[in-house]
Amino acid sequence: MKTTKLYSMIIKKHKSILDAVYNYSCELLDHTPRFQYFTLHGSKHIDNVVSNIDIMMNAGIELTEDQAFFLTCSACIHDLGMVIPLKDYLSNDIFQGRPQPAEPTNVEKLIRDYHHELIYSYIENKFDFLMKLGLSPSDCSILRDIAKSHRRVNLSETFGFVRCLGALLRLADELDISPSRAPASVLIDHYEEMDSTSCWHWLKHNISEDWRLGHNVIVQSNPTKTVKFLLAVHPPRKSSIPYWLTQLRRPIARVLFDEGVSREIARQWNVSIEIESSQDMSSCVGQELIPIEQKALSANRKLILVIDDESRKMEDLFLVLMGKYHIIYSSNAKDALEKLAAAPVDLAIVDLQIGSGFIWSASETHDFKLTGAVLCKTILEKYPKTKIGILTGSRHDLAEAESLDGLAFLLRKPINPEDFEKEVINVLS
Amino acid sequence: MFCHENALKPSITDPISVDPFIRYVLNDFLLENELQAGILCEWNEDRCGIDYVVIEGFPESPFIGSRQESLKHFIVQCLECYPAPHLHSAMRSDLWSEIAAVHDLSSWQSKTAFLPVSSSTRNYVLILFSESTISMKEQLYCSCSEVVETISQLRDMHSIKHKLRVMELYVREIGHDIASSVQAIISKLNAVSRGYITGRLANEKIKEAEEEIMSTYRIADTLGITVDPDYNIGNGKEFDAREVIARTVSLCKSEAEERHIDLRTGRSTAPIFVWGDEKAIQSALTQYVINAIKYGKGSSYINIYARKKDKQVEFIVQDIGEPIEDIDKAAMWEFGWRGDRAKEYHVNGSGIGLFTVKKIVQAHGGICEAYSDEENKHIVTFSFSIPEKDIIRKMQLL
Numbered sequence: 059m060k061t062t063k064l065y066s067m068i069i070k071k072h073k074s075i076l077d078a079v080y081n082y083s084c085e086l087l088d089h090t091p092r093f094q095y096f097t098l099h100g101s102k103h104i105d106n107v108v109s110n111i112d113i114m115m116n117a118g119i120e121l122t123e124d125q126a127f128f129l130t131c132s133a134c135i136h137d138l139g140m141v142i143p144l145k146d147y148l149s150n151d152i153f154q155g156r157p158q159p160a161e162p163t164n165v166e167k168l169i170r171d172y173h174h175e176l177i178y179s180y181i182e183n184k185f186d187f188l189m190k191l192g193l194s195p196s197d198c199s200i201l202r203d204i205a206k207s208h209r210r211v212n213l214s215e216t217f218g219f220v221r222c223l224g225a226l227l228r229l230a231d232e233l234d235i236s237p238s239r240a241p242a243s244v245l246i247d248h249y250e251e252m253d254s255t256s257c258w259h260w261l262k263h264n265i266s267e268d269w270r271l272g273h274n275v276i277v278q279s280n281p282t283k284t285v286k287f288l289l290a291v292h293p294p295r296k297s298s299i300p301y302w303l304t305q306l307r308r309p310i311a312r313v314l315f316d317e318g319v320s321r322e323i324a325r326q327w328n329v330s331i332e333i334e335s336s337q338d339m340s341s342c343v344g345q346e347l348i349p350i351e352q353k354a355l356s357a358n359r360k361l362i363l364v365i366d367d368e369s370r371k372m373e374d375l376f377l378v379l380m381g382k383y384h385i386i387y388s389s390n391a392k393d394a395l396e397k398l399a400a401a402p403v404d405l406a407i408v409d410l411q412i413g414s415g416f417i418w419s420a421s422e423t424h425d426f427k428l429t430g431a432v433l434c435k436t437i438l439e440k441y442p443k444t445k446i447g448i449l450t451g452s453r454h455d456l457a458e459a460e461s462l463d464g465l466a467f468l469l470r471k472p473i474n475p476e477d478f479e480k481e482v483i484n485v486l487s
Numbered sequence: 488m489f490c491h492e493n494a495l496k497p498s499i500t501d502p503i504s505v506d507p508f509i510r511y512v513l514n515d516f517l518l519e520n521e522l523q524a525g526i527l528c529e530w531n532e533d534r535c536g537i538d539y540v541v542i543e544g545f546p547e548s549p550f551i552g553s554r555q556e557s558l559k560h561f562i563v564q565c566l567e568c569y570p571a572p573h574l575h576s577a578m579r580s581d582l583w584s585e586i587a588a589v590h591d592l593s594s595w596q597s598k599t600a601f602l603p604v605s606s607s608t609r610n611y612v613l614i615l616f617s618e619s620t621i622s623m624k625e626q627l628y629c630s631c632s633e634v635v636e637t638i639s640q641l642r643d644m645h646s647i648k649h650k651l652r653v654m655e656l657y658v659r660e661i662g663h664d665i666a667s668s669v670q671a672i673i674s675k676l677n678a679v680s681r682g683y684i685t686g687r688l689a690n691e692k693i694k695e696a697e698e699e700i701m702s703t704y705r706i707a708d709t710l711g712i713t714v715d716p717d718y719n720i721g722n723g724k725e726f727d728a729r730e731v732i733a734r735t736v737s738l739c740k741s742e743a744e745e746r747h748i749d750l751r752t753g754r755s756t757a758p759i760f761v762w763g764d765e766k767a768i769q770s771a772l773t774q775y776v777i778n779a780i781k782y783g784k785g786s787s788y789i790n791i792y793a794r795k796k797d798k799q800v801e802f803i804v805q806d807i808g809e810p811i812e813d814i815d816k817a818a819m820w821e822f823g824w825r826g827d828r829a830k831e832y833h834v835n836g837s838g839i840g841l842f843t844v845k846k847i848v849q850a851h852g853g854i855c856e857a858y859s860d861e862e863n864k865h866i867v868t869f870s871f872s873i874p875e876k877d878i879i880r881k882m883q884l885l
Contacts, residue, residue: 212749212751212788312785312786315784315865316784316785316786316787316807317786317787321863368667368745369745370741370744370745371667371668371670371671371699371745372670372671372674374671374674374675374677374678374692375670375671375674377674377678377683377684378678378681378683411663451662451663451664451665451666451667451670452659452663453658453659453660453662453663453666454659470666471666471667471669471670472666472669472670472673473670474673474677475673475674475677475678476677
């Protein structure tokens with residue numbers, strides 16, 4: 059942190075406060091045990107977030123000294139909610155009524171979902187400490203609100219520093235997909251004992267490329283100043299590059315465009331932020347990661363890909379099957395093909411009326427009423443080992459789908475869940 | 488009515504080239520007038536290349552490809568030079584050469600005439616081929632009006648057929664939606680009854696199943712309004728708009744959660760009373776919210792609120808999504824209209840939702856609006872305003 063331009067512009071009085079907050083946060087985050095295979099949220103992450111802010115500053119975002127100080131302090135404390143003792147929280151809040159209070163995944167979920175709000179606890183508990191450092195009550199309040207804004211908070215309902223610095227912090231946090239947050243040595247040594255979700259996250263970080271100004275962070279000045287982040291990945295197999303690029307881009311794009319961070323940054327600093335996937339800068343390396351990728355994508359179980367635009371409605375149908383198979387979902391044909399290229403799908407269960415993801419036109423898909431049938435044909439050609447079942451609620455003519463050779467089954471919704479389970483088990487046995 | 492202004496303004500229509508009836512009419516017309524051949528072109532510049540021609544005396548295949556474009560371009564130019572109605576004199580060698588470029592006409596008599604014809608909403612160009620075109624001028628004028636009349640009748644038939652097609656599509660889509668909902672309901676109940684989900688979570692699942700049933704009921708309820716040609720306010724009464732919003736949010740919550748969309752309400756703490764068919768207004772508002780969920784950006788938010796404005800109550804649904812194109816603004820309220828983006832973003836639809844909203848709102852003496860924010864085009868607002876008081880009933884009494 060101390061080598062950054064951001065740090066260098068902070069005045070001496072503020073530096074002493076920042077150093078104390080930084081050291082305290084690093085110690086707390088680095089030395090408090092929490093969940094075994096969370097990606098690192100300690101000093102490394104803080105350094106990366108500050109470094110990402112620094113990149114944006116070097117690219118043209120101009121901060122005042124006050125802004126730099128509050129933003130850097132907030133970056134230090136933004137994840138402290140991860141290590142706040144939960145003894146004061148009701149078990150109902152934590153376990154949401156589930157009858158297994160010993161189940162750590164519920165606590166993990168609570169912390170993942172609400173750690174930004176738990177910042178309040180830190181500020182309350184350490185209020186005296188912060189005051190002694192020289193922060194006023196209103197400073198503490200601003201710090202708390204900026205840190206809280208690093209996720210979920212509706213930025214348009216916040217004001218002043220909280221709004222613009224919260225936006226910048228949220229982006230810098232989301233951009234930290236650096237390999238340093240998930241050391242390769244730990245991943246390689248321990249992936250077998252990791253759950254598939256942790257394995258997926260660690261691999262995601264491992265195959266991502268660090269941000270470097272002039273390399274994959276490009277600044278353009280004409281007509282308006284634009285900072286373009288070019289995502290590049292290096293997974294063990296070439297065929298999975300598009301999948302990983304999509305997975306990495308999605309959360310950053312969500313923060314930028316859906317949550318209004320891009321708008322806030324443009325409003326405050328007149329700088330446009332863009333995120334793009336770069337196939338050209340991506341490559342496949344590290345054959346030793348193949349089994350890890352396999353586990354991350356399939357949990358080393360038989361893999362079912364459900365392609366349905368109303369996937370949430372389908373989740374309960376697969377509840378029983380989840381115990382035996384690894385089940386992933388796609389809502390359109392493009393996403394499904396990316397997943398098929400990345401993972402060895404054993405059974406693709408396709409709905410007929412799905413979006414194509416802009417890869418096919420209305421005329422190619424009978425006005426999108428038979429996108430699923432076109433997808434089935436593609437899977438049959440490109441992935442002959444993948445079995446295909448159709449499960450559709452369509453009331454349109456299904457002759458084209460029925461005429462497909464090689465379908466494992468063609469079922470219409472609604473179907474009795476037990477009959478459906480038997481059908482799937484039979485196909486995969 | 489036939490007027491040259493219309494003839495020069497292409498309108499959007501479906502292709503009619505495969506319609507056997509119009510083919511029959513034209514053939515009859517040609518025989519009656521001892522013409523060798525005719526081409527009836529349905530005109531639509533916006534969809535150039537999709538619509539094509541009814542051909543008599545030519546091979547079955549329509550004019551397609553660049554050569555057709557050249558012919559079309561030529562005829563448009565002619566129409567600009569000689570506004571309709573105009574019977575062009577024979578021996579237009581340049582027209583003939585364009586036609587000849589499309590088809591080998593070496594065995595044909597090279598005498599031609601063409602004239603634009605138009606009905607109230609469609610424009611056609613009738614190209615005739617004859618050995619004695621000049622002497623037939625008067626007859627052609629007369630017969631042409633017959634063709635226009637026939638075309639007008641055909642248009643009405645076409646419109647009815649179109650409506651029936653859309654309605655069939657709608658019913659099929661409802662079948663699809665209900666099948667999906669029933670699947671979700673029985674899967675939830677099955678998981679509970681087999682003991683895979685227990686305790687509080689089981690109660691949540693049962694509640695979700697109940698909501699899904701209500702959602703299915705809403706679909707069927709809306710169908711009633713859509714298909715009833717005499718729909719008007721049946722159960723008018725004063726109600727609080729905030730309660731309608733709250734129920735709408737409750738109904739749409741699970742669909743919003745599926746796309747990680749936050750439904751935001753609560754701008755007014757005071758009641759907002761308005762007169763109308765509460766159930767229908769809720770149905771209209773729900774349609775807006777469902778559309779916003781379907782076509783808005785995932786992981787974003789939707790603002791839903793009502794406000795009083797000039798003795799009207801305005802219901803507003805605002806989301807982050809694709810900007811509304813000017814070209815779509817008028818068309819989107821029409822029966823069966825579906826934009827290309829709509830088809831891609833959400834394939835299960837029939838283009839009836841907004842039509843039904845408009846029908847409900849108009850029955851209340853109100854208006855519907857849709858627009859993108861001027862600063863940020865991605866902020867999309869759909870609203871409708873209805874009179875605060877019971878002016879409709881008062882008007883009926885008067």
